[in-house]
Amino acid sequence: MSSLAPGRILRPGATIGILGGGQLGRMMVLAGIPMGFEFACLDPGGVASPCGQVAGHTVKAPFDDLDAAAELASSCDRITYEFENVSPDVVSRLVDGGLMPQGAELLATSRHRLREKQALQNAGFPVAPFARVVDEESLNAAIEQVGLPAVLKTATGGYDGKGQAVVHTEAEALQALEDLGPRELVLEGFIPFEKELSVVVARSIHGDVEAFPVAENEHVDGILRVSIAPARIPSSVAVTTVRTAERLAEALGVVGVVGVEFFLLPDGSIVINEIAPRPHNSGHYTMDGCTTDQFEQHLRAICGWPLGNPGMHTPVVMANLLGEEARRWGDEIDKIPAGLEVKTHLYGKAEARPGRKMGHINIVTEYVDQALEFLGDRGLRGAQR
Numbered sequence: 001m002s003s004l005a006p007g008r009i010l011r012p013g014a015t016i017g018i019l020g021g022g023q024l025g026r027m028m029v030l031a032g033i034p035m036g037f038e039f040a041c042l043d044p045g046g047v048a049s050p051c052g053q054v055a056g057h058t059v060k061a062p063f064d065d066l067d068a069a070a071e072l073a074s075s076c077d078r079i080t081y082e083f084e085n086v087s088p089d090v091v092s093r094l095v096d097g098g099l100m101p102q103g104a105e106l107l108a109t110s111r112h113r114l115r116e117k118q119a120l121q122n123a124g125f126p127v128a129p130f131a132r133v134v135d136e137e138s139l140n141a142a143i144e145q146v147g148l149p150a151v152l153k154t155a156t157g158g159y160d161g162k163g164q165a166v167v168h169t170e171a172e173a174l175q176a177l178e179d180l181g182p183r184e185l186v187l188e189g190f191i192p193f194e195k196e197l198s199v200v201v202a203r204s205i206h207g208d209v210e211a212f213p214v215a216e217n218e219h220v221d222g223i224l225r226v227s228i229a230p231a232r233i234p235s236s237v238a239v240t241t242v243r244t245a246e247r248l249a250e251a252l253g254v255v256g257v258v259g260v261e262f263f264l265l266p267d268g269s270i271v272i273n274e275i276a277p278r279p280h281n282s283g284h285y286t287m288d289g290c291t292t293d294q295f296e297q298h299l300r301a302i303c304g305w306p307l308g309n310p311g312m313h314t315p316v317v318m319a320n321l322l323g324e325e326a327r328r329w330g331d332e333i334d335k336i337p338a339g340l341e342v343k344t345h346l347y348g349k350a351e352a353r354p355g356r357k358m359g360h361i362n363i364v365t366e367y368v369d370q371a372l373e374f375l376g377d378r379g380l381r382g383a384q385r
């Protein structure tokens with residue numbers, strides 16, 4: 001187990017800085033204001049960014065601007081991040097300054113798929129077979145090792161299924177190498193999963209660990225569309241998945257929340273796909289389904305408060321609103337059938353680019369099939385737009 005992060009308990013009245021101005025930061029702020037915290041965020045979009053709109057202070061600057069990070073630090077008692085591509089220089093300076101109990105290591109590991117897989121494998125966790133690819137020679141060796149079909153992914157910078165290609169033949173693999181390269185890549189064995197699952201787990205600066213229930217996730221074109229919580233899986237699988245996430249939080253010395261994505265295989269075993277050391281899209285159901293949500297839990301963890309109860313009080317079906325869907329949802333709000341409890345969470349993004357996450361809805365219901373039908377009827381389950 002890694003050593004615990006330094007840091008005293010942060011009391012109401014303190015200011016928390018957030019690197020990144022996206023929706024995850026926005027929802028941290030919305031959860032943290034009732035706790036008595038003030039917020040400052042750093043984002044190139046400034047006060048127009050989803051988080052900048054709700055934070056009390058904003059520094060408008062690029063993520064690799066060391067002076068801007070220093071300016072943020074000067075007004076903050078603690079700093080966290082809401083996305084993974086902040087510059088390592090900025091992060092290490094803030095960690096050295098004692099402001100970031102999450103440390104630099106997990107971020108550096110999880111933003112690089114090869115290092116991430118290696119770290120998980122070294123710690124004894126199940127991952128898909130993988131190999132490093134930089135050119136045609138290493139691609140052929142990787143195919144030899146991993147087999148086909150496989151998924152060729154960029155080592156860094158990918159998200160929402162971008163920067164990856166499923167390949168079935170050597171010719172397809174070569175084409176994908178041409179399309180994605182020249183850069184460091186990883187070839188992963190294709191996992192014929194039965195379901196995709198995820199767990200958000202929190203570990204506090206005191207070393208306390210609490211995991212949220214397992215969510216079941218549907219992706220379309222690599223983008224998360226729908227999460228169903230609790231996952232419709234045997235309880236033995238749920239227990240193993242949660243325990244694995246808890247062990248991972250300990251083994252990797254997590255501070256704050258981390259989202260752990262899994263593949264469930266037909267034989268009931270699980271494989272870890274990837275981790276994200278921050279609140280996770282598939283954990284948005286906790287906002288309306290759990291006693292404590294993932295954003296409050298993250299703040300509790302990094303501020304040294306007792307972790308909250310992650311237990312669910314109701315099942316939830318979460319659907320992302322992508323691109324134009326958010327505006328269309330706004331037009332439909334008065335047409336939701338009576339008795340269907342739907343919570344709307346919008347991110348305040350101006351430009352509705354196709355596939356862009358503009359918001360999400362949480363359908364709070366015991367009747368999951370009905371909720372899925374409701375989403376299907378509105379085109380919120382299948383193809384994205």
Ligand SMILES: Nc1ncnc2c1ncn2[C@@H]1O[C@H](COP(=O)(O)OP(=O)(O)OP(=O)(O)O)[C@@H](O)[C@H]1O
Nearest residue numbers: 128151158159160161162188189190191219222274
């Ligand atoms: N090895 C694999 N076998 C089968 N399917 C895969 C594999 N890797 C990825 N996928 C599919 O592609 C989706 C996106 O992959 P991954 O999670 O690696 O990418 P990402 O771009 O980092 O996504 P995000 O950060 O949005 O979760 C997965 O959720 C899964 O549906």
Ligand SMILES: [Mg+2]
Nearest residue numbers: 160261273274
């Ligand atoms: Mg993923």
